[in-house]
Amino acid sequence: MKTEFASPERLNKSDLAVQTEAIKRDSVLGQMLDAMPNIILVLNRQRQVVFANQVLLDHFNITSIDEFVGLRPGEILNCIHSAENEAGCGTTEFCRECGAANAILNSQKNGADIQECRIIQNESLEALDLRINATRFKVSEEEFTIFAVTDISNEKRREVLEQLFFHDVLNAANGMIGYTELLRIVDQDQVPGVADQLMTMHDR
Structure with a gap:
């Protein structure tokens, strides 16, 4: 064989x-x-x-x-x-x-x-x-x-969920950092719009 x-x-x-x-x-x-x-x-x-x-x-x-x-x-x-x-x-x-x-x-x-x-x-x-x-x-x-x-099927599923959760958290954090940086460089009249976008991300 x-x-x-x-x-x-x-x-x-x-x-x-x-x-x-x-x-x-x-x-x-x-x-x-x-x-x-x-x-x-x-x-x-x-x-x-x-x-x-x-x-x-x-x-x-x-x-x-x-x-x-x-x-x-x-x-x-x-x-x-x-x-x-x-x-x-x-x-x-x-x-x-x-x-x-x-x-x-x-x-x-x-x-x-x-x-x-x-x-x-x-x-x-x-x-x-x-x-x-x-x-x-x-x-x-x-x-x-x-x-x-x-x-260890449950353990593996939990690991996948944790990875997805942390991925979403990191994406949100990076987005908020980006908008925060924008607040420092945009014109004064654009600040309310950027702030609204930042609050929208916060509410998610």
């Missing part, structure tokens, strides 16, 4: 089952993941899901992680690019700029990474703004990645 970014390799079902059982046997880890308020996935070196916390099960209204085992994050989140290549999530040219894919790869190399990403969902074209915390850890001497998802 071809790839334009990350490795396309996947483990087969039997190997995935062994990894899933290894995670399930660690009851402390399972309890810790279930205590987290956001969606947590446990990924293997091939970026496939082998375990997830209760928040994910509740979000998708399912009772077992089995139907998601072997998938990659973008395939679960229905990313518009996840089915473009036969190899799936992480293997298209668009994945080079994906914060989720890069966070996973960087955590595998460096131990941990935090990145933001925007996922456009297939069919609905709805945008998900997410912050991804990826952390490498070991179970039975095998490396995995804890992939924590935080929805």
Whole structure:
């Protein structure tokens, strides 16, 4: 299978089952993941899901992680690019700029990474703004990645509104400064007109 970014390799079902059982046997880890308020996935070196916390099960209204085992994050989140290549999530040219894919790869190399990403969902074209915390850890001497998802859509919308607000404030302030400068140089009989314009801007 071809790839334009990350490795396309996947483990087969039997190997995935062994990894899933290894995670399930660690009851402390399972309890810790279930205590987290956001969606947590446990990924293997091939970026496939082998375990997830209760928040994910509740979000998708399912009772077992089995139907998601072997998938990659973008395939679960229905990313518009996840089915473009036969190899799936992480293997298209668009994945080079994906914060989720890069966070996973960087955590595998460096131990941990935090990145933001925007996922456009297939069919609905709805945008998900997410912050991804990826952390490498070991179970039975095998490396995995804890992939924590935080929805920051509201935070991003607030940032846009703040930028628009400050843009309007700066425009108004610059306009008032301009009219104030005019008051200093116009003829005396023109002052009332400039003052009226200044008051109009003030009333806005």
